[in-house]
Amino acid sequence: MQTKQNKTSLVWFRNDLRIHDNSNLLNAIKNSETVIAIYCFDPRYFEKNKSGFRITGKYRAKFLIETITDLKEQLLKIGVPLFVYNENAETSIANLESQFQFDAMYLQKEWTKDENKVFDLVRKIWKKDFNIFEDYIQFLYHPNTLNFSIEKLQTVFTNFRKHVEKNFEIRLENEIINIENKNTSVINKTVIPTLEDLGFKDFEQHPNSAFPLKGGETEALKHLNDYFFETKKLGVYKKTRNGLIGKDFSSKFSPWLANGSLSAKTIYYKVKAFETLHFKNQSTYWLIFELIWRDYFKYVSMKHGSRIFKIGGILDKDYQWHSYQKDISKWINGKTNEPFVNANMIELKKTGWMSNRGRQNVASYFAKTLKLDWRIGAAYFESMLIDYDVHSNYGNWMYVAGVGNDPRDRVFNVKLQTERYDSAGKYQRLWLQDKLF
Incomplete structure:
Protein backbone atom coordinates (compact mmCIF):
# COMPACT_ATOMS: atom_id res chain seq x y z
CA MET A 1 0.00 0.00 0.00
CA GLN A 2 1.47 3.34 -1.01
CA THR A 3 1.59 6.16 1.53
CA LYS A 4 -0.59 9.23 1.16
CA GLN A 5 1.42 10.98 -1.50
CA ASN A 6 -1.07 12.18 -4.08
CA LYS A 7 -2.64 15.56 -3.54
CA THR A 8 -5.49 14.96 -5.96
CA SER A 9 -6.52 11.63 -7.50
CA LEU A 10 -9.07 10.64 -10.08
CA VAL A 11 -11.10 7.44 -9.86
CA TRP A 12 -12.23 6.50 -13.36
CA PHE A 13 -15.31 4.28 -13.07
CA ARG A 14 -16.07 1.91 -15.93
CA ASN A 15 -17.45 -1.56 -15.06
CA ASP A 16 -16.83 -1.25 -11.32
CA LEU A 17 -19.81 0.89 -10.40
CA ARG A 18 -19.89 0.44 -6.63
CA ILE A 19 -18.31 1.71 -3.43
CA HIS A 20 -18.48 -1.64 -1.59
CA ASP A 21 -15.54 -4.00 -2.18
CA ASN A 22 -13.81 -1.51 -4.49
CA SER A 23 -10.08 -1.49 -3.78
CA ASN A 24 -9.42 1.28 -6.30
CA LEU A 25 -11.77 3.69 -4.58
CA LEU A 26 -10.53 2.65 -1.15
CA ASN A 27 -6.87 3.13 -2.05
CA ALA A 28 -7.54 6.46 -3.74
CA ILE A 29 -9.20 7.78 -0.59
CA LYS A 30 -6.50 6.40 1.70
CA ASN A 31 -3.61 7.70 -0.35
CA SER A 32 -4.81 11.08 -1.56
CA GLU A 33 -5.74 14.39 -0.06
CA THR A 34 -8.60 14.90 -2.52
CA VAL A 35 -10.48 12.38 -4.65
CA ILE A 36 -12.57 13.15 -7.71
CA ALA A 37 -14.51 10.49 -9.63
CA ILE A 38 -15.66 10.33 -13.24
CA TYR A 39 -17.98 8.24 -15.38
CA CYS A 40 -18.39 8.70 -19.13
CA PHE A 41 -21.37 7.65 -21.21
CA ASP A 42 -18.93 7.25 -24.08
CA PRO A 43 -20.85 7.68 -27.38
CA ARG A 44 -18.75 4.91 -28.95
CA TYR A 45 -20.62 2.39 -26.81
CA PHE A 46 -23.97 3.56 -28.20
CA GLU A 47 -23.05 3.40 -31.88
CA LYS A 48 -24.02 0.56 -34.20
CA ASN A 49 -21.69 -2.41 -34.49
CA LYS A 50 -20.68 -4.24 -37.66
CA SER A 51 -23.86 -6.31 -37.52
CA GLY A 52 -26.05 -3.20 -37.47
CA PHE A 53 -27.13 -3.40 -33.81
CA ARG A 54 -26.55 -0.63 -31.29
CA ILE A 55 -23.73 -1.76 -29.03
CA THR A 56 -25.72 -0.73 -25.98
CA GLY A 57 -29.48 -1.01 -26.41
CA LYS A 58 -32.25 0.70 -24.49
CA TYR A 59 -32.61 -1.86 -21.70
CA ARG A 60 -29.00 -1.80 -20.59
CA ALA A 61 -28.86 1.96 -21.13
CA LYS A 62 -31.73 2.48 -18.69
CA PHE A 63 -30.18 0.10 -16.18
CA LEU A 64 -26.89 1.99 -16.53
CA ILE A 65 -28.52 5.37 -15.92
CA GLU A 66 -30.13 3.99 -12.76
CA THR A 67 -26.76 2.59 -11.70
CA ILE A 68 -24.88 5.85 -12.16
CA THR A 69 -27.63 7.78 -10.38
CA ASP A 70 -27.19 5.52 -7.37
CA LEU A 71 -23.38 5.57 -7.56
CA LYS A 72 -23.36 9.37 -7.52
CA GLU A 73 -25.52 9.39 -4.40
CA GLN A 74 -23.40 6.78 -2.61
CA LEU A 75 -20.16 8.58 -3.44
CA LEU A 76 -21.52 11.87 -2.11
CA LYS A 77 -22.01 10.21 1.26
CA ILE A 78 -18.24 9.75 1.51
CA GLY A 79 -17.49 13.16 0.03
CA VAL A 80 -16.42 12.06 -3.45
CA PRO A 81 -17.99 14.05 -6.30
CA LEU A 82 -18.85 12.02 -9.41
CA PHE A 83 -18.50 13.97 -12.65
CA VAL A 84 -20.67 12.45 -15.37
CA TYR A 85 -20.16 13.18 -19.06
CA ASN A 86 -21.93 12.20 -22.24
CA GLU A 87 -18.80 12.38 -24.39
CA ASN A 88 -15.62 10.46 -25.16
CA ALA A 89 -13.60 9.42 -22.13
CA GLU A 90 -10.32 10.95 -23.31
CA THR A 91 -11.94 14.37 -23.87
CA SER A 92 -13.83 14.27 -20.57
CA ILE A 93 -10.81 13.23 -18.52
CA ALA A 94 -8.53 15.78 -20.19
CA ASN A 95 -11.00 18.57 -19.42
CA LEU A 96 -11.32 17.47 -15.82
CA GLU A 97 -7.55 17.18 -15.48
CA SER A 98 -7.06 20.76 -16.66
CA GLN A 99 -9.38 21.85 -13.87
CA PHE A 100 -7.97 19.75 -11.01
CA GLN A 101 -4.41 18.79 -12.07
CA PHE A 102 -4.55 15.18 -10.92
CA ASP A 103 -1.44 13.43 -9.64
CA ALA A 104 -2.84 9.91 -9.99
CA MET A 105 -5.59 7.87 -11.57
CA TYR A 106 -7.22 4.71 -10.19
CA LEU A 107 -9.20 2.33 -12.37
CA GLN A 108 -10.21 -1.28 -12.87
CA LYS A 109 -7.76 -3.21 -15.00
CA GLU A 110 -9.27 -4.42 -18.27
CA TRP A 111 -7.79 -6.37 -21.19
CA THR A 112 -10.37 -6.59 -23.98
CA LYS A 113 -9.71 -4.56 -27.13
CA ASP A 114 -12.30 -1.77 -26.87
CA GLU A 115 -11.45 -0.96 -23.26
CA ASN A 116 -7.72 -0.97 -24.01
CA LYS A 117 -8.22 1.25 -27.05
CA VAL A 118 -10.03 3.89 -24.99
CA PHE A 119 -7.46 3.70 -22.19
CA ASP A 120 -4.64 4.24 -24.69
CA LEU A 121 -6.42 7.34 -25.99
CA VAL A 122 -6.73 8.68 -22.45
CA ARG A 123 -3.02 8.21 -21.84
CA LYS A 124 -2.10 9.92 -25.11
CA ILE A 125 -4.20 13.00 -24.50
CA TRP A 126 -3.09 13.39 -20.89
CA LYS A 127 0.38 14.89 -21.38
CA LYS A 128 1.35 15.27 -17.74
CA ASP A 129 3.22 12.50 -15.95
CA PHE A 130 0.98 10.84 -13.39
CA ASN A 131 0.67 7.65 -11.41
CA ILE A 132 -1.70 4.97 -12.67
CA PHE A 133 -3.01 2.39 -10.24
CA GLU A 134 -4.96 -0.50 -11.77
CA ASP A 135 -6.44 -3.53 -10.04
CA TYR A 136 -8.48 -6.52 -11.11
CA ILE A 137 -11.59 -6.12 -8.98
CA GLN A 138 -14.03 -8.05 -11.18
CA PHE A 139 -12.90 -11.56 -10.19
CA LEU A 140 -13.77 -14.07 -7.52
CA TYR A 141 -10.25 -15.54 -7.71
CA HIS A 142 -7.89 -12.59 -8.19
CA PRO A 143 -5.33 -13.16 -10.99
CA ASN A 144 -2.46 -12.32 -8.66
CA THR A 145 -3.35 -15.26 -6.40
CA LEU A 146 -3.08 -17.92 -9.11
CA ASN A 147 0.11 -19.99 -9.28
CA PHE A 148 0.06 -20.62 -13.02
CA SER A 149 0.61 -18.35 -16.01
CA ILE A 150 -2.43 -17.44 -18.05
CA GLU A 151 -0.93 -19.36 -21.00
CA LYS A 152 -1.34 -22.54 -18.93
CA LEU A 153 -5.06 -21.96 -18.30
CA GLN A 154 -6.94 -25.25 -18.37
CA THR A 155 -8.85 -25.85 -21.61
CA VAL A 156 -11.79 -27.48 -19.80
CA PHE A 157 -13.75 -25.64 -17.13
CA THR A 158 -14.02 -28.62 -14.76
CA ASN A 159 -10.25 -28.86 -14.50
CA PHE A 160 -9.98 -25.13 -13.81
CA ARG A 161 -12.71 -25.26 -11.17
CA LYS A 162 -11.21 -28.19 -9.31
CA HIS A 163 -7.77 -26.59 -9.35
CA VAL A 164 -8.82 -23.21 -7.97
CA GLU A 165 -11.19 -24.69 -5.40
CA LYS A 166 -8.44 -26.94 -4.06
CA ASN A 167 -5.50 -24.56 -4.14
CA PHE A 168 -6.61 -20.96 -3.66
CA GLU A 169 -8.32 -18.77 -1.12
CA ILE A 170 -10.66 -15.97 -2.07
CA ARG A 171 -9.46 -12.57 -0.92
CA LEU A 172 -11.42 -10.69 1.69
CA GLU A 173 -13.65 -7.83 0.65
CA ASN A 174 -12.31 -4.29 0.68
CA GLU A 175 -14.46 -2.35 3.09
CA ILE A 176 -14.85 1.42 3.28
CA ILE A 177 -15.37 1.90 7.00
CA ASN A 178 -15.24 5.28 8.74
CA ILE A 179 -13.44 6.84 5.80
CA GLU A 180 -14.56 10.30 4.84
CA ASN A 181 -13.04 12.28 2.02
CA LYS A 182 -13.88 15.77 3.25
CA ASN A 183 -14.09 17.24 -0.19
CA THR A 184 -17.28 19.24 0.05
CA SER A 185 -16.13 22.40 -1.69
CA VAL A 186 -15.87 21.00 -5.24
CA ILE A 187 -18.52 22.37 -7.58
CA ASN A 188 -19.96 19.69 -9.85
CA LYS A 189 -22.47 20.90 -12.41
CA THR A 190 -22.46 17.78 -14.58
CA VAL A 191 -25.74 15.91 -15.01
CA ILE A 192 -26.55 12.29 -15.78
CA PRO A 193 -27.94 11.92 -19.31
CA THR A 194 -31.48 10.75 -19.93
CA LEU A 195 -32.49 7.95 -22.28
CA GLU A 196 -33.41 10.64 -24.80
CA ASP A 197 -29.93 12.13 -24.49
CA LEU A 198 -28.52 8.73 -25.44
CA GLY A 199 -30.80 8.45 -28.45
CA PHE A 200 -33.63 6.31 -27.06
CA LYS A 201 -37.29 6.85 -26.34
CA ASP A 202 -38.28 6.35 -22.73
CA PHE A 203 -40.30 3.21 -22.05
CA GLU A 204 -42.20 1.39 -19.36
CA GLN A 205 -41.00 -1.95 -18.08
CA HIS A 206 -42.98 -4.88 -19.48
CA PRO A 207 -45.33 -6.31 -16.81
CA ASN A 208 -44.18 -9.87 -17.50
CA SER A 209 -40.47 -9.11 -17.21
CA ALA A 210 -38.51 -11.71 -15.24
CA PHE A 211 -36.16 -8.90 -14.21
CA PRO A 212 -38.40 -6.17 -12.73
CA LEU A 213 -35.47 -4.67 -10.82
CA LYS A 214 -33.46 -1.46 -11.07
CA GLY A 215 -29.81 -0.68 -11.51
CA GLY A 216 -27.40 0.40 -8.80
CA GLU A 217 -25.48 -0.99 -5.86
CA THR A 218 -28.25 -0.14 -3.38
CA GLU A 219 -30.78 -2.19 -5.32
CA ALA A 220 -28.25 -5.02 -5.79
CA LEU A 221 -27.53 -5.35 -2.08
CA LYS A 222 -31.24 -5.15 -1.29
CA HIS A 223 -31.98 -7.95 -3.74
CA LEU A 224 -29.10 -10.04 -2.40
CA ASN A 225 -30.43 -9.74 1.14
CA ASP A 226 -33.95 -10.58 -0.02
CA TYR A 227 -32.91 -13.60 -2.10
CA PHE A 228 -30.65 -14.99 0.62
CA PHE A 229 -31.99 -14.04 4.01
CA GLU A 230 -35.59 -12.87 3.64
CA THR A 231 -36.98 -15.52 1.29
CA LYS A 232 -34.11 -18.05 1.53
CA LYS A 233 -34.50 -18.71 -2.21
CA LEU A 234 -30.76 -19.39 -2.29
CA GLY A 235 -31.52 -22.71 -0.62
CA VAL A 236 -33.39 -23.99 -3.69
CA TYR A 237 -31.32 -22.27 -6.39
CA LYS A 238 -30.04 -25.46 -8.02
CA LYS A 239 -33.60 -26.80 -8.36
CA THR A 240 -35.13 -23.62 -9.76
CA ARG A 241 -32.31 -22.07 -11.82
CA ASN A 242 -33.57 -23.58 -15.10
CA GLY A 243 -36.96 -21.94 -14.70
CA LEU A 244 -38.42 -19.62 -17.31
CA ILE A 245 -41.08 -17.43 -15.70
CA GLY A 246 -40.89 -14.92 -12.87
CA LYS A 247 -38.32 -13.10 -10.76
CA ASP A 248 -37.33 -15.86 -8.36
CA PHE A 249 -36.36 -18.87 -10.48
CA SER A 250 -32.71 -17.74 -10.59
CA SER A 251 -30.58 -15.34 -8.57
CA LYS A 252 -30.76 -12.47 -11.13
CA PHE A 253 -27.41 -11.08 -9.92
CA SER A 254 -25.89 -11.01 -13.41
CA PRO A 255 -26.91 -7.44 -14.45
CA TRP A 256 -25.24 -5.96 -11.37
CA LEU A 257 -22.22 -8.23 -11.74
CA ALA A 258 -21.90 -7.20 -15.38
CA ASN A 259 -21.48 -3.49 -14.69
CA GLY A 260 -19.70 -4.03 -11.39
CA SER A 261 -22.32 -2.58 -9.06
CA LEU A 262 -22.06 -5.88 -7.17
CA SER A 263 -18.86 -7.85 -6.68
CA ALA A 264 -18.45 -11.61 -6.96
CA LYS A 265 -16.66 -11.64 -3.61
CA THR A 266 -19.60 -9.94 -1.92
CA ILE A 267 -21.93 -12.66 -3.18
CA TYR A 268 -19.45 -15.38 -2.14
CA TYR A 269 -19.12 -14.14 1.43
CA LYS A 270 -22.88 -13.67 1.74
CA VAL A 271 -23.30 -17.30 0.67
CA LYS A 272 -20.86 -18.29 3.40
CA ALA A 273 -22.80 -16.19 5.91
CA PHE A 274 -26.03 -17.90 4.82
CA GLU A 275 -24.45 -21.33 5.24
CA THR A 276 -23.29 -20.42 8.75
CA LEU A 277 -26.63 -18.93 9.76
CA HIS A 278 -28.99 -21.39 8.06
CA PHE A 279 -27.74 -24.41 6.12
CA LYS A 280 -25.35 -25.60 3.45
CA ASN A 281 -26.51 -27.68 0.49
CA GLN A 282 -26.06 -28.21 -3.24
CA SER A 283 -27.87 -24.97 -4.01
CA THR A 284 -25.60 -22.78 -1.90
CA TYR A 285 -22.58 -24.38 -3.55
CA TRP A 286 -24.07 -24.08 -7.03
CA LEU A 287 -24.25 -20.30 -6.88
CA ILE A 288 -20.51 -20.25 -6.15
CA PHE A 289 -20.05 -22.77 -8.96
CA GLU A 290 -21.65 -20.28 -11.36
CA LEU A 291 -19.39 -17.49 -10.10
CA ILE A 292 -16.39 -19.68 -10.91
CA TRP A 293 -17.77 -20.17 -14.44
CA ARG A 294 -17.89 -16.40 -14.71
CA ASP A 295 -14.24 -16.17 -13.63
CA TYR A 296 -13.27 -18.85 -16.11
CA PHE A 297 -14.70 -16.97 -19.09
CA LYS A 298 -12.75 -13.90 -17.99
CA TYR A 299 -9.54 -15.92 -17.88
CA VAL A 300 -10.35 -17.43 -21.29
CA SER A 301 -10.63 -13.96 -22.82
CA MET A 302 -7.48 -12.88 -21.02
CA LYS A 303 -5.57 -15.83 -22.45
CA HIS A 304 -6.91 -15.70 -26.01
CA GLY A 305 -7.45 -11.96 -26.51
CA SER A 306 -9.22 -10.99 -29.73
CA ARG A 307 -9.55 -14.62 -30.81
CA ILE A 308 -12.81 -14.76 -28.84
CA PHE A 309 -14.25 -12.43 -31.49
CA LYS A 310 -12.97 -14.44 -34.46
Missing part, protein backbone atom coordinates in the same frame (compact mmCIF):
# COMPACT_ATOMS: atom_id res chain seq x y z
CA ILE A 311 -15.32 -16.67 -36.44
CA GLY A 312 -13.19 -19.76 -35.73
CA GLY A 313 -13.15 -18.98 -32.02
CA ILE A 314 -10.33 -20.08 -29.76
CA LEU A 315 -10.26 -23.50 -31.46
CA ASP A 316 -9.76 -22.04 -34.97
CA LYS A 317 -12.55 -24.26 -36.25
CA ASP A 318 -13.32 -23.98 -39.95
CA TYR A 319 -17.10 -24.42 -40.14
CA GLN A 320 -19.27 -23.16 -42.97
CA TRP A 321 -21.18 -20.20 -41.53
CA HIS A 322 -23.85 -18.11 -43.25
CA SER A 323 -25.30 -14.63 -42.80
CA TYR A 324 -28.71 -14.94 -44.43
CA GLN A 325 -30.59 -11.80 -43.44
CA LYS A 326 -33.98 -13.48 -43.78
CA ASP A 327 -33.05 -16.19 -41.25
CA ILE A 328 -31.44 -13.67 -38.89
CA SER A 329 -34.55 -11.49 -38.99
CA LYS A 330 -36.85 -14.46 -38.28
CA TRP A 331 -34.70 -15.42 -35.31
CA ILE A 332 -34.65 -11.88 -33.91
CA ASN A 333 -38.40 -11.41 -34.31
CA GLY A 334 -39.48 -14.82 -33.03
CA LYS A 335 -40.69 -16.19 -36.35
CA THR A 336 -38.67 -19.38 -36.70
CA ASN A 337 -40.06 -22.92 -36.95
CA GLU A 338 -39.53 -23.50 -33.21
CA PRO A 339 -42.13 -21.95 -30.85
CA PHE A 340 -39.81 -22.29 -27.85
CA VAL A 341 -37.09 -20.33 -29.63
CA ASN A 342 -39.66 -17.75 -30.71
CA ALA A 343 -41.00 -17.26 -27.18
CA ASN A 344 -37.51 -16.65 -25.83
CA MET A 345 -36.60 -14.20 -28.58
CA ILE A 346 -39.82 -12.24 -28.05
CA GLU A 347 -39.12 -12.08 -24.34
CA LEU A 348 -35.64 -10.71 -25.06
CA LYS A 349 -36.97 -8.13 -27.50
CA LYS A 350 -39.62 -6.88 -25.07
CA THR A 351 -37.71 -7.03 -21.78
CA GLY A 352 -33.94 -7.23 -22.33
CA TRP A 353 -33.90 -10.49 -20.40
CA MET A 354 -33.81 -14.21 -21.17
CA SER A 355 -33.25 -17.22 -18.91
CA ASN A 356 -30.02 -19.19 -19.08
CA ARG A 357 -31.93 -22.16 -20.47
CA GLY A 358 -33.44 -19.97 -23.14
CA ARG A 359 -30.08 -18.46 -24.11
CA GLN A 360 -28.53 -21.86 -24.65
CA ASN A 361 -31.39 -23.01 -26.84
CA VAL A 362 -31.73 -19.93 -29.03
CA ALA A 363 -27.95 -19.69 -29.47
CA SER A 364 -27.67 -23.36 -30.42
CA TYR A 365 -30.57 -22.99 -32.84
CA PHE A 366 -28.92 -19.93 -34.42
CA ALA A 367 -25.47 -21.48 -34.79
CA LYS A 368 -26.16 -25.20 -35.16
CA THR A 369 -29.56 -25.44 -36.84
CA LEU A 370 -29.54 -22.30 -38.97
CA LYS A 371 -25.73 -22.40 -39.27
CA LEU A 372 -25.55 -18.62 -39.03
CA ASP A 373 -22.39 -16.76 -38.11
CA TRP A 374 -22.48 -17.04 -34.32
CA ARG A 375 -20.85 -13.63 -33.90
CA ILE A 376 -24.00 -11.97 -35.28
CA GLY A 377 -26.07 -13.66 -32.57
CA ALA A 378 -23.50 -12.61 -29.97
CA ALA A 379 -23.66 -9.02 -31.22
CA TYR A 380 -27.45 -9.03 -30.94
CA PHE A 381 -27.22 -10.31 -27.37
CA GLU A 382 -24.69 -7.57 -26.63
CA SER A 383 -27.16 -4.95 -27.77
CA MET A 384 -30.24 -6.35 -26.07
CA LEU A 385 -29.26 -7.99 -22.79
CA ILE A 386 -29.43 -6.01 -19.56
CA ASP A 387 -26.71 -8.25 -18.15
CA TYR A 388 -24.34 -8.25 -21.14
CA ASP A 389 -20.78 -9.08 -20.12
CA VAL A 390 -18.22 -9.33 -22.91
CA HIS A 391 -16.38 -12.33 -21.44
CA SER A 392 -19.42 -14.45 -20.56
CA ASN A 393 -21.32 -13.50 -23.71
CA TYR A 394 -18.61 -14.42 -26.18
CA GLY A 395 -17.42 -17.34 -24.05
CA ASN A 396 -20.90 -18.85 -24.01
CA TRP A 397 -21.54 -18.21 -27.70
CA MET A 398 -18.24 -19.87 -28.64
CA TYR A 399 -19.11 -22.76 -26.33
CA VAL A 400 -22.53 -23.30 -27.95
CA ALA A 401 -21.21 -22.77 -31.48
CA GLY A 402 -18.54 -25.44 -31.00
CA VAL A 403 -15.57 -23.09 -31.32
CA GLY A 404 -14.90 -22.58 -27.61
CA ASN A 405 -14.33 -24.56 -24.43
CA ASP A 406 -16.57 -27.57 -25.09
CA PRO A 407 -14.74 -30.50 -26.69
CA ARG A 408 -18.07 -32.33 -27.17
CA ASP A 409 -19.46 -29.74 -29.63
CA ARG A 410 -23.02 -30.31 -28.44
CA VAL A 411 -26.26 -29.45 -30.21
CA PHE A 412 -29.35 -28.61 -28.18
CA ASN A 413 -32.43 -30.56 -29.23
CA VAL A 414 -34.94 -27.74 -28.91
CA LYS A 415 -38.00 -30.01 -28.97
CA LEU A 416 -36.67 -32.22 -26.18
CA GLN A 417 -35.65 -29.12 -24.19
CA THR A 418 -39.16 -27.74 -24.63
CA GLU A 419 -40.70 -30.97 -23.32
CA ARG A 420 -38.39 -30.94 -20.34
CA TYR A 421 -38.63 -27.28 -19.32
CA ASP A 422 -41.98 -26.10 -20.71
CA SER A 423 -43.99 -29.29 -21.14
CA ALA A 424 -47.30 -27.57 -20.40
CA GLY A 425 -46.48 -24.70 -22.76
CA LYS A 426 -47.06 -22.02 -20.11
CA TYR A 427 -43.95 -20.04 -21.02
CA GLN A 428 -44.64 -20.22 -24.75
CA ARG A 429 -48.22 -19.04 -24.28
CA LEU A 430 -47.03 -16.15 -22.11
CA TRP A 431 -44.91 -14.64 -24.86
CA LEU A 432 -46.37 -15.94 -28.11
CA GLN A 433 -49.83 -14.66 -27.21
CA ASP A 434 -48.55 -11.44 -25.64
CA LYS A 435 -49.84 -8.28 -27.32
CA LEU A 436 -47.99 -5.71 -25.22
CA PHE A 437 -45.17 -3.77 -26.84
